[in-house]
Amino acid sequence: MDHVKHLKCLICGKEYAPDEVAYVCPDHGNDGILDVRYDYKLIGARISRESLAANPDTTVWRYKPLLPVYPDAPVPPLTIGGTPLYKAERLAAELGLKYVWVKDDGRLPTASFKDRASVLAVVKAREKGAAMITTASTGNAAAALSGICASVKQPNVIFVPEKAPAAKIAQLLVFGSTVMLVKGTYDDAFELCLQAAAAYGWYNRNTAYNPYMTEGKKTAVYEICEQLHWHAPDAIFVSVGDGCIIGGLHKGLKDLLALGWIEHMPRIYGVQAAGSAFMYEAWRDGEDVLTKAPVSGVTVADSISAGLPRDRIKAMAAVTETGGAYICVSDDEILASIPALARATGVFGEPAGAAAHTGLVKAVDLGLVSPEDRIVILNTGNGLKDVAGAMKSVEMVGTKANRVEPDLADLQRVMAELGR
Secondary structure, eight states, X not given: OTTEXXXXXXXXXXXEOTTTOSSSOGGGGGGOOEEEEEOHHHHHHHOOHHHXXXXXXXXXXXXXXXXSSOTTOOOOSXXXXXXXXEEOHHHHHHTTOSEEEEEEGGGSTTSBTTHHHHHHHHHHHHHTTOSOEEEEOSSHHHHHHHHHXXXXXXXXXXXXXXXXXXXXXXXXXXXXXXEEEESSOHHHHHHHHHHHHHHHTOEEOOTTTSTHHHHHHTHHHHHHHHHTTTOOOSEEEEEOSSSHHHHHHHHHHHHHHHHTSOSSOOEEEEEEEGXXXXXXXXXXXXXXXXXXXXXOOOOSOGGGOOSSOTTHHHHHHHHHTTTOEEEEEOHHHHHHHHHHHHHHHSOOBOHHHHHHHHHHHHHHXXXXXXXXXXXXXXXXXXXXXXXXXXXXXXXXXXXXXXXXXSSHHHHHHHHHHTTO
């Protein structure tokens, strides 16, 4: 791993060799988030846009020289990465825009973006010879770790709030994880997971606490830029909970700029639910994210529910350093976006995934984007992750199923009532 220069603390700037610390800067406890720093000159000698064009591998491992793993590191067999980027012409037209694309990470093996981070966690854990891997999650990161661990027969313990959507809990049980349903919030589950990992010596995948999760998540923006023929978009919209995804996108874009593969930094817009708007409030009010008190973290979009975002330093930098913004939306607006996004593009997002669309709608109203901007919205999870949320969303927009008797006459009656 000679291309990794060091791990740098985002609070004090202290630098550590990769094998010098396990997860965080010891001078700042669990808040001492580290960032992986690279030797881009060395990386540039090993991979290029031209070599990528000739590489038939469509998974995240096509970018292996840009990831903090050894060149010969064995990787799990699941096909992670290479998700589609759809040109959304009807959605763009509805909003008075010309160029909008939807990156659909609901197509990944466990149906969420979190596969990108969890696959790196499994590789790093096995590099360390870990007997057990653990994580805390609202559901998607847990399902991702659970499924990838199953693919390599890696024991794991998962902590999730007991009120997590049933579909996400079902995934954990199907994959054979040891599941701990925590009687509390995601933040409670996170803290218990930290304590358990320390007590039992488990490898900890927790978002932000483990610096390598950012590195897995950055692969999405590599794909976006490559799919756009290395013409970076002008703006990217993504929902934000713990802050690791938005921080990962920013990190990936910085990598590409350092390598000279893209010519400009896109503006990054983070979208938060009103009941879980820690980052939005801190950005709006100019608050210090290290001292700001937690918020309630209550939202229908469970995947972005976080009272205290763990990757808040990187999440703030992703917006402030790119000239973007944080956007706050209501739960009702998020739910309305589920069918709106699906009907305009054919992409079925869970509430957190559809929230990126909600943010774009509000950004248009606020004048944050122009008609000529090239815009990407990121769907972070499949709608089947939260069927209850999907059903509530269609009820809100007045869509319901029609009941008919098993005969043509009754069907004709219903069709007449529908004016068809």
